[in-house]
Amino acid sequence: MKxxxxxxxxxxxxxxxxxxxxxxxxxxxxxWETFSNKTPKKEKTISWPxxxxxxxxxxNPNKQKRKPSSLSSNLPKVITLDGRELIGKSKTPAKNLKWxxxxxxxxxxxxxxxxxxxxxxxxxxxxxxxxxxxQVKNDxxxxxxxxxxxxxxxxxxxxxxxxxxxSETGDLxxxxxxxxxxxxxxxxxxxxxTGTL
Amino acid sequence: xxxxxxxxxxxxxxxxCVTDSANSSRKSQGAVSNSxxxxxxxxxxxxxxxxxxxxxxxxxxxxxxxxxxLQREPVKIIDSQFxxxxxxxxxxSSGLANINxxxxxxxxxxxxxxxxxxxxxxYPVGTTEFLQVNTFYHIQKGMTLHHDNMxxxxxxxxxxxxxxxxxxxxxxxxxxxxxSNKGHWKLDPDNQTLKAFADCDLNNNAYYDPATFSLxxxxxQVFKEVKFAQDDTVIYHELGHALNDIMxxxxxxxxxxxxxxxxxxxxxxxxxxxxxxxADFASYIIELRTxxxxxxxxxxxxxxxxxxxxxxxxxxxxxxxxxxxxLYPTYLTYDPNDPASVNEDxxxxxxxxxxxxxxxxxxxxxxxxxxxxxxxxxxxxIVMEAMAxxxxxxxxxxxxxxxxxxxxxxxxxxxxxxxIKPITYRSFSQSLAKYTMRLMxxxxxNLCNGTVYNRDRLEKLIDSYGLLxxxxxxxxxxxxxxxxxxxxxxxxxxxxxSTLAPKELLIFDPRENASKAFVFDGRADMLNALxxxxxxxxxxxxxxxxxxxxxxxxxxxGELVGLSLNLYNNSNxxxxxxxxxxxxxxxxxWEDTVNPKPYKQGKFCNNFGDEFPIIAEGGADSxxxxxxxxxxxxxxxxxxGDEANEQLAPVCMVQINExxxxxxxxxxxxxxxxxxEASNCLGGSTSTQDCFIRAVKGADSSWFSKIDPQExxxxxxxxxxxxxxxxxxxxxxxxVSPWIPPGTTFNCRFRARFVNCEDCYEEKISGKYxxxxxxxxxxxxxxxxxxxxxTVID
Numbered sequence: 001m002k003x004x005x006x007x008x009x010x011x012x013x014x015x016x017x018x019x020x021x022x023x024x025x026x027x028x029x030x031x032w033e034t035f036s037n038k039t040p041k042k043e044k045t046i047s048w049p050x051x052x053x054x055x056x057x058x059x060n061p062n063k064q065k066r067k068p069s070s071l072s073s074n075l076p077k078v079i080t081l082d083g084r085e086l087i088g089k090s091k092t093p094a095k096n097l098k099w100x101x102x103x104x105x106x107x108x109x110x111x112x113x114x115x116x117x118x119x120x121x122x123x124x125x126x127x128x129x130x131x132x133x134x135q136v137k138n139d140x141x142x143x144x145x146x147x148x149x150x151x152x153x154x155x156x157x158x159x160x161x162x163x164x165x166x167s168e169t170g171d172l173x174x175x176x177x178x179x180x181x182x183x184x185x186x187x188x189x190x191x192x193x194t195g196t197l
Numbered sequence: 198x199x200x201x202x203x204x205x206x207x208x209x210x211x212x213x214c215v216t217d218s219a220n221s222s223r224k225s226q227g228a229v230s231n232s233x234x235x236x237x238x239x240x241x242x243x244x245x246x247x248x249x250x251x252x253x254x255x256x257x258x259x260x261x262x263x264x265x266x267l268q269r270e271p272v273k274i275i276d277s278q279f280x281x282x283x284x285x286x287x288x289x290s291s292g293l294a295n296i297n298x299x300x301x302x303x304x305x306x307x308x309x310x311x312x313x314x315x316x317x318x319x320y321p322v323g324t325t326e327f328l329q330v331n332t333f334y335h336i337q338k339g340m341t342l343h344h345d346n347m348x349x350x351x352x353x354x355x356x357x358x359x360x361x362x363x364x365x366x367x368x369x370x371x372x373x374x375x376x377s378n379k380g381h382w383k384l385d386p387d388n389q390t391l392k393a394f395a396d397c398d399l400n401n402n403a404y405y406d407p408a409t410f411s412l413x414x415x416x417x418q419v420f421k422e423v424k425f426a427q428d429d430t431v432i433y434h435e436l437g438h439a440l441n442d443i444m445x446x447x448x449x450x451x452x453x454x455x456x457x458x459x460x461x462x463x464x465x466x467x468x469x470x471x472x473x474x475x476a477d478f479a480s481y482i483i484e485l486r487t488x489x490x491x492x493x494x495x496x497x498x499x500x501x502x503x504x505x506x507x508x509x510x511x512x513x514x515x516x517x518x519x520x521x522x523x524l525y526p527t528y529l530t531y532d533p534n535d536p537a538s539v540n541e542d543x544x545x546x547x548x549x550x551x552x553x554x555x556x557x558x559x560x561x562x563x564x565x566x567x568x569x570x571x572x573x574x575x576x577x578x579i580v581m582e583a584m585a586x587x588x589x590x591x592x593x594x595x596x597x598x599x600x601x602x603x604x605x606x607x608x609x610x611x612x613x614x615x616x617i618k619p620i621t622y623r624s625f626s627q628s629l630a631k632y633t634m635r636l637m638x639x640x641x642x643n644l645c646n647g648t649v650y651n652r653d654r655l656e657k658l659i660d661s662y663g664l665l666x667x668x669x670x671x672x673x674x675x676x677x678x679x680x681x682x683x684x685x686x687x688x689x690x691x692x693x694x695s696t697l698a699p700k701e702l703l704i705f706d707p708r709e710n711a712s713k714a715f716v717f718d719g720r721a722d723m724l725n726a727l728x729x730x731x732x733x734x735x736x737x738x739x740x741x742x743x744x745x746x747x748x749x750x751x752x753x754x755g756e757l758v759g760l761s762l763n764l765y766n767n768s769n770x771x772x773x774x775x776x777x778x779x780x781x782x783x784x785x786x787w788e789d790t791v792n793p794k795p796y797k798q799g800k801f802c803n804n805f806g807d808e809f810p811i812i813a814e815g816g817a818d819s820x821x822x823x824x825x826x827x828x829x830x831x832x833x834x835x836x837x838g839d840e841a842n843e844q845l846a847p848v849c850m851v852q853i854n855e856x857x858x859x860x861x862x863x864x865x866x867x868x869x870x871x872x873x874e875a876s877n878c879l880g881g882s883t884s885t886q887d888c889f890i891r892a893v894k895g896a897d898s899s900w901f902s903k904i905d906p907q908e909x910x911x912x913x914x915x916x917x918x919x920x921x922x923x924x925x926x927x928x929x930x931x932x933v934s935p936w937i938p939p940g941t942t943f944n945c946r947f948r949a950r951f952v953n954c955e956d957c958y959e960e961k962i963s964g965k966y967x968x969x970x971x972x973x974x975x976x977x978x979x980x981x982x983x984x985x986x987x988t989v990i991d
Contacts, residue, residue, distance in 0.1 A: 053307060087455070089608070115731070118735070156399045156413055171734045175733075176457055177442075184500050188542075192719070195715075
């Protein structure tokens with residue numbers, strides 16, 4: 001009994017220690033994660049590491065880094081702070097920046113909830129963090145995540161985009177790269193005014 | 198298990214008795230046996246053109262055996278065992294431009310890529326393997342031509358790929374280090390392989406997905422055996438979208454930016470229609486035919502598209518001469534398959550640019566005595582220059598140009614391209630014209646075979662499409678401090694068909710009993726909209742089920758509301774590309790600039806043509822301002838609100854009742870008056886100036902394709918039932934705080950403009966026209982400012 005208690009205590013300590021390490025070292029989770037509403041009433045969003053089937057559409061299996069070329073390149077030097085790339089310009093040294101937000105280790109889950117907020121409960125959305133950055137403007141820094149978002153819409157239909165996301169609130173700051181479709185003969189989405197003012 | 202399956206498949210397909218026809222091993226009507234044994238290693242057979250063209254039968258039945266239309270002679274597919282290619286190999290022997298695994302074709306997302314152990318790629322046409330080979334072949338063909346054209350352009354500008362010269366031959370947008378930085382491909386961290394799914398579970402659809410760098414080709418909804426990948430023009434069109442993406446971001450990738458520019462951001466906008474027209478042109482440049490999608494789209498869905506006025510699908514009266522072209526904006530909503538309909542759709546609106554590009558190629562062919570293919574290649578090189586410049590997020594638009602040349606600045610370029618100064622028919626035509634002259638009109642390059650392509654000729658051709666909407670070539674760019682009197686001017690007498698109207702003629706419908714706006718507050722409709730508009734964030738102050746949306750056509754606390762302004766064209770010509778902006782802009786004079794941002798107190802300026810609000814009602818007094826100091830009403834922010842004493846303000850102001858008067862004020866003032874916690878604001882405690890009414894970011898501008906003279910958009914686009922069909926891009930979405938006391942009145946100060954506007958983009962300085970500088974689009978000068986007031990009612 002004593003042994004079991006000791007082992008349990010050890011496991012708990014290790015788990016807590018790992019969690020503490022994760023939060024404080026802002027471990028960046030680069031894996032794809034799938035989000036879905038648990039019930040039709042959408043009381044709770046659940047998530048899991050994306051399955052192989054879910055990933056086949058979005059993941060590139062032949063990841064290849066740039067190779068050195070025979071010509072010199074003019075790529076700008078990447079400046080980082082705490083493992084995050086700095087984007088934008090500031091006269092203030094990076095270490096002296098004031099912060100307009102703070103890192104939330106659950107930003108991805110918060111984002112998943114927001115992405116599913118107005119979706120059918122059967123909808124699944126995949127989210128992947130590509131990189132983390134600090135957007136600097138004047139003397140302020142904002143923590144942001146660069147993500148790819150893909151809604152699985154049934155069959156081989158998807159709807160994707162890439163975005164900057166606030167690392168604290170999970171808000172979409174800026175989006176681009178939306179799917180371009182050729183909906184032949186499909187009824188166009190339309191809206192009916194309820195009246196005029 | 199998979200390997201076992203592959204072996205069985207290989208054995209089956211290797212068998213010489215396997216033929217194309219499902220029921221017969223005999224060749225029919227000249228059909229070839231398409232079995233692996235009939236081709237050499239690395240070879241296969243494909244449909245060189247779509248079945249309608251190959252058969253010459255416009256009524257080809259859906260169940261026709263397509264084996265009849267295979268090209269008899271085998272073609273090169275690939276020597277390896279998988280349909281995975283390296284691209285850029287034709288650019289240089291040094292391998293500088295090579296991208297390994299740049300294209301990979303498979304059946305669909307769930308299928309493992311099949312292999313051919315013998316590298317023989319001949320399969321029965323009814324099989325998914327054939328579709329994959331067909332897709333691979335055409336993508337390779339299109340991609341190789343694209344990279345060859347890019348290399349050709351590079352040779353004109355920088356010289357040899359491996360040994361570029363120090364300076365470019367002319368002022369180019371093409372980056373010098375494009376090859377070493379792999380700007381000729383999409384090299385996001387996880388996305389350098391273009392994945393093409395040739396046999397998708399996708400009915401009546403195909404797509405390009407830039408976020409995952411993938412193509413997907415579906416099937417006909419009714420005749421499921423009709424596959425989109427059987428139609429090479431559809432393959433080229435979708436590949437065209439991918440190449441548009443690459444061209445538009447060539448400078449961004451070369452600068453290693455994470456962000457990218459998209460050609461179109463809304464359900465309808467002119468950039469999106471240009472993207473569709475350019476994708477159609479991607480089919481032309483390979484097939485040199487002026488029809489697109491006859492089999493997959495045209496035969497069973499009546500949705501094929503022409504690219505020349507001489508195509509018989511067009512209505513009578515269109516012809517390839519200067520008086521009968523597919524005129525902008527007349528034909529923006531024209532569907533040649535159903536000419537009586539009025540269709541606000543980017544695919545049909547894109548026909549004008551595809552027709553223009555084909556006409557330009559045909560003009561090169563005749564004026565420069567060159568082949569059709571060479572002429573089309575030159576047009577594509579001009580497109581490459583225009584795209585590289587217009588999509589540049591670094592704001593330089595060229596290696597040797599200053600920051601701010603285009604798209605304002607690196608910090609704000611994305612917002613400029615997305616909605617503040619988006620790519621339109623006007624900006625695209627202007628950029629095309631500039632680079633046409635730099636390439637084909639450049640005597641040093643001598644690309645026009647001993648002659649120089651004439652500027653008058655070019656302007657007349659552009660005008661014949663109604664696209665001569667600019668009055669200068671804007672070579673100097675739009676940076677603060679740029680010299681504004683040295684631009685090449687368009688010859689005014691060349692503008693005969695292109696019409697321009699002053700912005701002041703875009704007004705609210707002045708007719709009796711006319712409303713100012715259409716309201717959308719039905720719960721089901723708004724929920725449907727939110728389900729489709731996946732890339733916007735809605736405030737947590739708005740209920741997740743939109744329970745406050747009561748559909749009473751009023752603006753009520755707690756609702757998500759759509760507004761579509763009922764704008765009227767008071768001119769005698771058609772207005773096009775009408776855009777209403779509800780994003781933050783520089784229209785407030787801040788009073789607390791000694792404190793750090795965000796500033797909280799200020800007054801609305803009234804010097805933007807609307808003379809509102811007057812000083813007695815809370816307006817700022819700018820009468821003594823010189824206009825040269827930051828913070829003044831007459832001074833427009835140079836850094837879009839980032840510099841000291843400047844800050845943008847939301848569009849909506851609130852009316853505050855005081856003891857003896859009312860005034861218009863910032864929403865923060867109402868919050869303080871109500872003692873509402875800042876955390877209860879729509880944007881939270883850091884965004885109190887739009888605490889109560891907020892335009893949803895990403896849905897804060899609306900687009901309308903065109904408005905006929907003396908009409909509203911609603912009447913211009915009215916369907917047979919007499920009412921227009923609203924789509925998401927016609928509507929601006931607003932969050933309405935549940936904390937607003939009923940009876941509170943707001944005024945939203947929108948900025949409106951249109952593409953064929955005579956004073957929205959340029960002005961005359963010292964007798965010469967030049968574009969407004971980009972910073973001026975943070976203010977009111979390039980816009981018609983329109984005020985819309987409403988009272989929030991429970």
